Each structure stands twice: as C-alpha cells, then as structure tokens.
Amino acid sequence: MLPLVPALLLLLSFFAGPILWTVWASLTNAALTGSAAAHTEFVGTANFQRLLADPAFFNSALLTVVFLVASGVVGQTVLGLVLALLMQNRGAAVRMAVGGVVVGAWVVPEVVAGFVWVAFLEREGTLNGLLEAVGAPTQNWLYTAPLLAVVLANVWKGTAFSMMSYSAGLAEIPTDLKEAARADGAGPVQVVWHVVLPLLRRTVATTLLLVTLQTVQVFTLIYVMTAGGPGDRSMTLPLLMYREALRFGELGYGTTVALALLVIAGSLSALYVRALRPEEVR
Amino acid sequence: MRRSVASPSRAAGSVLVHGVLAVLAAVFLLPLVWMVVAAFDAEPSLRAAPPASLTLDHFSAVLTPETVLVPVANSVLICGGAALVTVAASLLAAYPLSRYTLRFKRPVMYVVLFATGLPITAIMVPVYGLFAQAGLLDSRLSTSLFLATASLPYGIWISKNVLDGIPIELEEAAWVDGASVWQSLRLLVLPLAVPGMAVVGIFTLVLTWGNFFVPFILLNSADRLPAAVKIYAFFDQYGGVRYGELAAYSLLYTLPVVALYLAVSRALSGRFGLGGAMKG
Numbered sequence A: 001m002l003p004l005v006p007a008l009l010l011l012l013s014f015f016a017g018p019i020l021w022t023v024w025a026s027l028t029n030a031a032l033t034g035s036a037a038a039h040t041e042f043v044g045t046a047n048f049q050r051l052l053a054d055p056a057f058f059n060s061a062l063l064t065v066v067f068l069v070a071s072g073v074v075g076q077t078v079l080g081l082v083l084a085l086l087m088q089n090r091g092a093a094v095r096m097a098v099g100g101v102v103v104g105a106w107v108v109p110e111v112v113a114g115f116v117w118v119a120f121l122e123r124e125g126t127l128n129g130l131l132e133a134v135g136a137p138t139q140n141w142l143y144t145a146p147l148l149a150v151v152l153a154n155v156w157k158g159t160a161f162s163m164m165s166y167s168a169g170l171a172e173i174p175t176d177l178k179e180a181a182r183a184d185g186a187g188p189v190q191v192v193w194h195v196v197l198p199l200l201r202r203t204v205a206t207t208l209l210l211v212t213l214q215t216v217q218v219f220t221l222i223y224v225m226t227a228g229g230p231g232d233r234s235m236t237l238p239l240l241m242y243r244e245a246l247r248f249g250e251l252g253y254g255t256t257v258a259l260a261l262l263v264i265a266g267s268l269s270a271l272y273v274r275a276l277r278p279e280e281v282r
Numbered sequence B: 001m002r003r004s005v006a007s008p009s010r011a012a013g014s015v016l017v018h019g020v021l022a023v024l025a026a027v028f029l030l031p032l033v034w035m036v037v038a039a040f041d042a043e044p045s046l047r048a049a050p051p052a053s054l055t056l057d058h059f060s061a062v063l064t065p066e067t068v069l070v071p072v073a074n075s076v077l078i079c080g081g082a083a084l085v086t087v088a089a090s091l092l093a094a095y096p097l098s099r100y101t102l103r104f105k106r107p108v109m110y111v112v113l114f115a116t117g118l119p120i121t122a123i124m125v126p127v128y129g130l131f132a133q134a135g136l137l138d139s140r141l142s143t144s145l146f147l148a149t150a151s152l153p154y155g156i157w158i159s160k161n162v163l164d165g166i167p168i169e170l171e172e173a174a175w176v177d178g179a180s181v182w183q184s185l186r187l188l189v190l191p192l193a194v195p196g197m198a199v200v201g202i203f204t205l206v207l208t209w210g211n212f213f214v215p216f217i218l219l220n221s222a223d224r225l226p227a228a229v230k231i232y233a234f235f236d237q238y239g240g241v242r243y244g245e246l247a248a249y250s251l252l253y254t255l256p257v258v259a260l261y262l263a264v265s266r267a268l269s270g271r272f273g274l275g276g277a278m279k280g
Helices: A003-025 A046-053 A055-087 A093-109 A108-122 A126-133 A146-170 A175-183 A188-199 A201-218 A222-226 A239-248 A251-280 B004-040 B055-063 B066-100 B105-117 B119-132 B140-164 B168-176 B181-209 B213-218 B227-238 B243-269
Strands: none
Touching: A003 A093, A003 A251, A003 B066, A003 B119, A003 B140, A046 A251, A055 A146, A055 A201, A055 A239, A055 A251, A055 B055, A093 A146, A093 A239, A093 B004, A093 B243, A108 A126, A108 A146, A108 A222, A108 B004, A108 B055, A108 B227, A126 B004, A146 A201, A146 A222, A146 B004, A175 A188, A175 B243, A188 A201, A188 B055, A201 A251, A222 A239, A222 B119, A239 A251, A239 B119, A251 B105, B004 B055, B004 B243, B066 B105, B066 B140, B066 B181, B066 B227, B105 B140, B119 B140, B119 B213, B140 B181, B140 B213, B168 B181, B181 B243, B213 B227, B227 B243
C-alpha cells in the first residue's frame, strides 16, 4: 500500500482539494479584493440564483454548446474520419506527408496556434491576401466572425487526435469483410456506410467523448485569439469563469461558473468511463 | 488482375482521393507557413508571402537571457520537474495496482479513469483560490507539483498497462532463486518498464511544455514565467509590430515539443493508446 501514498497525497491535495473547495466557495462571497476578501461570508445559494439569472451565463453556455458542436463534434470528428478513411491504403509517403502536417498542427503549443491563427485571419493576414487574389471581399475575421474564427482554429488544432484514433480503429477492421462487400457489388461509399462505420462504432463513441471533454475546456486558444470578444461574442464558459473570478475578482461567483463547468465535464467523463468499462478495467 | 474491369474508375478515384488529401494538407499547412516564413523574413508582415530577403536577426534579437533563456530555463525546471514527479509517483502507484489483488482496485482504477477526463481548466479557479489561501502562488515548485498531479491520472493508467505487460513469473522465478523483492524490482521490473515510463515522462513534458493556462494563473513574477506565458507577454507588449521576432520566438518555443513528440510518436501510436491523454 505504501507505494500508493505519494500519488494519493498529490491527488488529494491538488485535485480533490480544489474540487471540494469549489463546492464550499460557491456558497460564499469570496473575493480577491475589497471587504469580501477579508471577511468571506456564507451566502447560501445566492451565487446559484445569480448564475441562473445572469444573461452572460446563458450567452456563454450557448456559445460553449455551439463551439463544442461545431468544432468538436462536427468539425474535428468528421474531418478526422474523412482524413482517416482517405488515407487508408495510401502509400507510406502520402500518409507521412498528410498525417505529418495534420499532427504538426496538433503538436504546436496552444499559444502558438492562437498567434498563428491571429496572423492568418487578421485584416492584413494571409486569408485576406488569398481572398484579394481572387477578387473576393476581405474583412477582419476576428471582429466580424469571432466564433467562426475560434471554431476553425480549434478544428485545425484538434483534428489530428480523431484522425489518429480513427486510423487505429480502421486498421483493426478485417479486410476480408470489406472485400466481401465489394465482391457483392458495394461501392466505396456503401462499404464505408454499411460495413466500416458500424464496426467503428465504439471508436467513434470514445473519440467523440474525448474530443468533447477536450473542447469544452478550451481556454488558451480563444483567449489568445479574441479574449472572449468582441463584446461577449466568443465568451465561452472557461473564459467567463476566468473573467468573473480573476479579472473581476469575484472568486465566489467565478467558482460557481467553474462548478457548472465541472458538473458538465464530470457527467461527460462518467459517460466516458461507462463507454470504456467492459474491457479496459481489469 | 481480378478487378481489371473496375480499374479505370479505381484509378480515377485514386486521383480524386490524392487531390482531396493534397488540398486538406495545404489548408492545414497554410497557417503554419506564416510562422516559419516570418521568422526568417527581413521584412515580415502578417501575411505569408515569399520573403524579400532572409535574415537570422529575429533569432539573435530574441535569444537574450530575458526573452528566451530564462523563460526556457523556467520551462525546463517546471515541466521537467512535473515529468519526473509524474513518472515516479505513477510507477509507484501502479505497482501494487498491477501486482496485488486489492479489494479496492477496481474502484481506484475507475476513479483514475474518471479523473483523466476531468478538465484542468474547470478547476483552475478553485486551485487559484486554494493556492492563495495556502500561500503557494507564484512558486515554480507548487506550479510544477500541480502540473504533475494533473498528469497523474493518465500517468497511473499507462504505468499500470506497462507493468501489466511484464509477466509476474519473472519476479517469482527471481524470488525462488533467492532475490529479495527490492532486488527483483530493481534488476527485473525497472529495466523492462523503462521504455513505457519514458513515454509517460516525455508525454507529460510535451503536454506541460505547451500548457499556458496553469502557469498563467499560478505565476506572476516576470523572472519565474515559463516560455508558454512569456510568449504571451511578448505578443501583448508589441501589439503586432515585431512579427519577425514573435515568429522566431514561437519557432524556438515549438521546436523542443516537436522533437520530443517525434521521439515518442512511434511508441504512442503502438502500445500506449489511452483515454484522456490529450488534456492540457
């Protein structure tokens, strides 16, 4: 039992501790500065009532859902699947080149990814340069379409994970099943739809959950690109949490937002454990 | 030549697939091109364009103690420390979980798996609150320990898989031959676990090296910031004027991660597939 102690100690003090503190702090008016900082008081469910009446919270929750669905569920998983399917059975050189570029975007640190996308989408950036070259109208994308901008950047950043995950899943599908379907006269699309996808269901489910967990917590990319703005137009829950707690100094209320995020992520993580349960835990 | 009838359409399909792949690869490459070009371009702008003339000035401009060397040293300290602690603590924790029949093993492994899914972002505000009360803010040591803890769930998970892959019969044979538990651990288990544990360590290093949010929240003295946070101050400060230096800095900061990733990518794509490994 003794070898477990260091890990347990770390997990209890730096992981379980903060989570328990979250529950307590969300019931107080804890603040960074001012009188509430010196005399933290128990305020009961006031933070939760405020949360449920706060239009900024609903705006953020909605933006988080849109960001999640557009960049995680649809963008990363669909593009990842398409890439994995297209790269299947290609030559090693093609796989290396395409896979290398996609994984390259994944390996780049999030801050750098943020800068690179700012440069790409800025008024003077590369995208507008390309649009000018074909005579299309240009705009400051980070201002006119902040949510779309962060969605695109996150798809770019994260697609490699689902691509690799699906590639691994596809490699496990026996080729004779596909051969048999082809011999029965199925076209490539039919083979994918009727043979490959059903066999890939488990991989899709776990990948989708992991991508969702990853996307719901994205902070750095959005913070670097738009900082949640302009206005609140890309203020997802992690950014709202940061702003309320550490910018506005309302630790208690910010913690309540964190708790909401934790509950969402916790439910998703529980689903993930359920999805993996049968084989993985011995 | 079974499918010779279908081969013209197959060839056309292959051309189409290669075309689509080429376009997708180009789209993925495009945003990165700017960083590489601007870092060497004597007159960089925000637009990826063929450079008028090449220069290394941007690199020599940022390669000063204040801008690159100290932050990178901080990163090495914080992230290297986190990786070492993660490897040590998860190997220790994984050993009993792998070798003994413990009544609480299943629940523990479930909790570990559940924790791999919990996002660090969601607990950063409470961690800040707790660290503020405990006087742990602005310390590289506590930042490093927190990063290690955040990596522990997947660290324990992979370590257990690594140890499960080492047959217990080897140890039993050694015990029969008169070796102590400690000797069998040191001489048999440890050497066999080294490749897997190296993956855990390098992976932790890659993830923590790229992590911006944790040190951004927990540290604020300029001389303690790691490269991930320093780069942000850099961007803020120059408000998009010195693109060349920003690009050169980004490149310098990114290269170690890419190198480390390449070092483990073979091992990662093979035996160590896992859940929750990509958080950070």
